[in-house]
Amino acid sequence: MALIVQKYGGTSVSSTERIKNVAQRVARFKAQGHQVVVVVSAMSGETNRLIGLAKGIQSNPDPRELDVLVATGEQVTIALLSMALMEMGLKAKSYTGAQVRILTDDAHTKARILSIDEENLRRDLNAGHVVVVAGFQGVDEKGNITTLGRGGSDTTGVALAAALKADECQIYTDVDGVYTTDPRIVPEARKLKTITFEEMLEMASLGSKVLQIRSVEFAGKYKVKLRVLSSFEEEGEGTLITFEEEAMEQPIISGIAFNRDEAKVTVLGVPDRPGIAYAILGPVADANIDVDMIIQNVGADSTTDFTFTVHRNEFTKALGILKTVQGSIGAREVKGDDKIAKVSLVGVGMRSHSGIASSMFKTLAAEGINIQMISTSEIKISVVIDEKYLELAVRVLHKAFDLEQAA
Amino acid sequence: MALIVQKYGGTSVSSTERIKNVAQRVARFKAQGHQVVVVVSAMSGETNRLIGLAKGIQSNPDPRELDVLVATGEQVTIALLSMALMEMGLKAKSYTGAQVRILTDDAHTKARILSIDEENLRRDLNAGHVVVVAGFQGVDEKGNITTLGRGGSDTTGVALAAALKADECQIYTDVDGVYTTDPRIVPEARKLKTITFEEMLEMASLGSKVLQIRSVEFAGKYKVKLRVLSSFEEEGEGTLITFEEEAMEQPIISGIAFNRDEAKVTVLGVPDRPGIAYAILGPVADANIDVDMIIQNVGADSTTDFTFTVHRNEFTKALGILKTVQGSIGAREVKGDDKIAKVSLVGVGMRSHSGIASSMFKTLAAEGINIQMISTSEIKISVVIDEKYLELAVRVLHKAFDLEQAA
Numbered sequence: 001m002a003l004i005v006q007k008y009g010g011t012s013v014s015s016t017e018r019i020k021n022v023a024q025r026v027a028r029f030k031a032q033g034h035q036v037v038v039v040v041s042a043m044s045g046e047t048n049r050l051i052g053l054a055k056g057i058q059s060n061p062d063p064r065e066l067d068v069l070v071a072t073g074e075q076v077t078i079a080l081l082s083m084a085l086m087e088m089g090l091k092a093k094s095y096t097g098a099q100v101r102i103l104t105d106d107a108h109t110k111a112r113i114l115s116i117d118e119e120n121l122r123r124d125l126n127a128g129h130v131v132v133v134a135g136f137q138g139v140d141e142k143g144n145i146t147t148l149g150r151g152g153s154d155t156t157g158v159a160l161a162a163a164l165k166a167d168e169c170q171i172y173t174d175v176d177g178v179y180t181t182d183p184r185i186v187p188e189a190r191k192l193k194t195i196t197f198e199e200m201l202e203m204a205s206l207g208s209k210v211l212q213i214r215s216v217e218f219a220g221k222y223k224v225k226l227r228v229l230s231s232f233e234e235e236g237e238g239t240l241i242t243f244e245e246e247a248m249e250q251p252i253i254s255g256i257a258f259n260r261d262e263a264k265v266t267v268l269g270v271p272d273r274p275g276i277a278y279a280i281l282g283p284v285a286d287a288n289i290d291v292d293m294i295i296q297n298v299g300a301d302s303t304t305d306f307t308f309t310v311h312r313n314e315f316t317k318a319l320g321i322l323k324t325v326q327g328s329i330g331a332r333e334v335k336g337d338d339k340i341a342k343v344s345l346v347g348v349g350m351r352s353h354s355g356i357a358s359s360m361f362k363t364l365a366a367e368g369i370n371i372q373m374i375s376t377s378e379i380k381i382s383v384v385i386d387e388k389y390l391e392l393a394v395r396v397l398h399k400a401f402d403l404e405q406a407a
Numbered sequence: 408m409a410l411i412v413q414k415y416g417g418t419s420v421s422s423t424e425r426i427k428n429v430a431q432r433v434a435r436f437k438a439q440g441h442q443v444v445v446v447v448s449a450m451s452g453e454t455n456r457l458i459g460l461a462k463g464i465q466s467n468p469d470p471r472e473l474d475v476l477v478a479t480g481e482q483v484t485i486a487l488l489s490m491a492l493m494e495m496g497l498k499a500k501s502y503t504g505a506q507v508r509i510l511t512d513d514a515h516t517k518a519r520i521l522s523i524d525e526e527n528l529r530r531d532l533n534a535g536h537v538v539v540v541a542g543f544q545g546v547d548e549k550g551n552i553t554t555l556g557r558g559g560s561d562t563t564g565v566a567l568a569a570a571l572k573a574d575e576c577q578i579y580t581d582v583d584g585v586y587t588t589d590p591r592i593v594p595e596a597r598k599l600k601t602i603t604f605e606e607m608l609e610m611a612s613l614g615s616k617v618l619q620i621r622s623v624e625f626a627g628k629y630k631v632k633l634r635v636l637s638s639f640e641e642e643g644e645g646t647l648i649t650f651e652e653e654a655m656e657q658p659i660i661s662g663i664a665f666n667r668d669e670a671k672v673t674v675l676g677v678p679d680r681p682g683i684a685y686a687i688l689g690p691v692a693d694a695n696i697d698v699d700m701i702i703q704n705v706g707a708d709s710t711t712d713f714t715f716t717v718h719r720n721e722f723t724k725a726l727g728i729l730k731t732v733q734g735s736i737g738a739r740e741v742k743g744d745d746k747i748a749k750v751s752l753v754g755v756g757m758r759s760h761s762g763i764a765s766s767m768f769k770t771l772a773a774e775g776i777n778i779q780m781i782s783t784s785e786i787k788i789s790v791v792i793d794e795k796y797l798e799l800a801v802r803v804l805h806k807a808f809d810l811e812q813a814a
Contacts, residue, residue: 016463016464019464057423057494068503080461094475
């Protein structure tokens with residue numbers, strides 16, 4: 001007998017029919033003798049409907065009241081799922097975030113979980129109940145309703161699994177696991193049976209939108225065994241996210257992540273002196289623009305070239321800021337490009353293997369793909385290329401590193 | 408400066424536009440220097456939509472989970488109204504029933520209020536906030552969400568007014584006050600400036616569906632000054648519900664109530680012996696059928712005739728029960744009629760005036776309307792007549808008692 005936390009997203013509970021399907025899946029786990037805690041999101045579309053109502057009244061809705069409003073979405077789902085479980089003859093009980101007492105800070109619309117009272121849930125589980133908890137929401141110390149921000153239901157699931165010391169946290173979604181890359185670009189992309197937390201973090205932040213990144217961090221921190229599964233398939237073991245020490249033998253590369261959300265800004269011919277990076281990036285940070293990759297190269301004539309990437313939505317703003325400070329920092333030229341893409345190889349195995357970077361560069365060169373920027377970490381190599389080569393680059397790298405073969 | 412509790416029903420908050428209108432009305436009271444607590448219902452149609460979802464899953468939804476579900480309706484409205492008030496530059500704060508801590512018993516879907524913590528509300532009011540409270544809902548001692556049953560938002564308004572010792576509780580609805588009778592039947596029906604609690608209770612229970620009867624009882628018990636107003640008119644003072652001792656001079660008759668929801672069952676020729684009423688009504692009560700009027704007449708031949716009325720929906724069931732017990736109670740015949748209507752004169756003034764009943768009977772006789780049953784209380788005379796004479800009876804009585812004239 002195990003204690004399992006299952007989280008179902010909005011598309012898995014988008015109608016009464018689908019809610020009944022979720023109840024059937026839960027019933028199968030109960031029939032196997034497991035204790036089950038279910039975390040649910042709002043029915044898909046509901047959160048957007050509620051935000052639409054709010055915006056019909058306040059263009060910039062008050063955060064406290066917005067949380068009161070959108071928290072109703074999950075509250076509807078927990079009641080309906082509990083009814084569906086009872087209709088199948090199971091004992092079930094719903095909990096809002098406040099009823100569990102998922103205590104958060106008071107940062108409305110993006111609150112962080114501080115603690116969870118698991119006592120009542122455990123009592124209900126021991127009495128044979130399926131416990132159904134509203135994802136995405138909590139309560140601050142003063143009793144105000146808070147929400148964890150979009151995707152926060154994953155975090156609720158992982159946090160509950162940590163608090164209850166659950167044997168596994170299963171995240172049911174509309175994909176059946178984590179793939180070596182996006183199957184829409186590489187049809188041979190293969191579902192991974194396991195992936196490490198570090199790799200998952202790199203994959204998630206780079207655009208493989210399977211799990212909310214905060215929930216992965218949370219799971220890593222509290223050693224929660226996390227599994228991604230499809231809520232629309234009866235069979236399948238999904239992808240288990242492992243701790244590195246558990247992994248028997250890691251493949252060198254686990255997957256290829258990519259995104260085309262970025263743009264780059266280059267400052268050419270800046271005097272090479274201390275403080276120049278701050279002089280360039282300070283004004284950008286002051287404008288609340290997040291910077292991703294940063295590269296600085298010293299040139300021959302005691303000047304330096306400086307390049308960074310920002311989200312494409314903020315490209316014009318960032319470029320404008322740099323043009324206004326160009327004179328004061330003594331730069332020769334400021335220019336930008338928003339037709340770029342980032343491609344990354346991710347794998348903990350590359351720590352103990354040399355030559356991965358050079359293989360990657362050789363593969364791209366053989367296709368005539370020019371590399372504009374390079375950035376590396378212990379388990380990731382990222383390159384920025386012309387956007388038009390993105391699909392080609394992902395395909396040839398997937399093949400070059402034999403990712404279609406099971407490791 | 409006064410402290411006013413205002414309650415707005417579902418049609419008053421049925422769209423974001425109407426919610427903005429409510430905010431404007433609240434703002435006018437604030438501008439006059441008053442402190443305002445607003446109690447709101449769910450947007451009209453929302454409660455039925457949620458119940459529809461529940462019934463798509465459980466034909467007889469679990470009461471605890473049904474309360475979790477439908478309580479979201481008012482939660483949506485409090486958030487939206489608070490936003491609308493802020494958009495007008497006012498300070499506002501929403502409270503669910505649980506956040507106020509409107510403590511109720513644990514009778515899900517028909518809970519009763521036990522106590523209200525008014526401390527936080529008072530602190531917010533003193534800090535200049537408009538306090539917006541979800542009607543219809545509370546929380547039991549264990550933290551379960553409860554609801555007060557349909558129309559319970561009126562009760563929430565009155566209970567808050569009592570707890571806060573408010574100067575007035577204003578119930579905004581889609582009618583502009585209490586009338587002498589239904590204006591759809593008697594166009595000359597007149598809006599009453601005042602009506603006593605006792606009269607209001609008789610009017611409400613008889614079918615003048617302006618206020619939920621529980622809220623009127625509550626207001627009477629806690630001496631809350633209650634006023635019924637239209638939420639769709641700018642002007643107008645509505646109808647004030649007074650305590651009898653405040654009323655200067657009461658008219659003899661305040662209004663005429665009626666309903667056609669009832670049916671009558673008659674048991675003829677029952678042996679006239681002790682225990683016979685119980686033998687007849689016991690099986691009906693056991694079947695959870697509510698009985699309204701009961702009349703027993705002793706006949707000449709040591710038998711008695713027994714007639715009672717039930718809701719028309721339960722007529723067939725009640726008749727069936729009586730036919731099965733007919734033999735054991737020794738009745739000659741059991742028959743029924745579901746084409747009846749009840750018409751009632753209501754007025755505290757009739758206590759000190761004789762001859763009201765005979766005037767009523769004379770008026771009906773002059774129109775050839777036969778009276779089938781009569782029942783009287785201190786401030787009410789009810790007759791049961793053939794349903795087809797209902798409108799005629801109400802019109803001639805309204806005229807005979809000069810109700811179109813202001814008292």
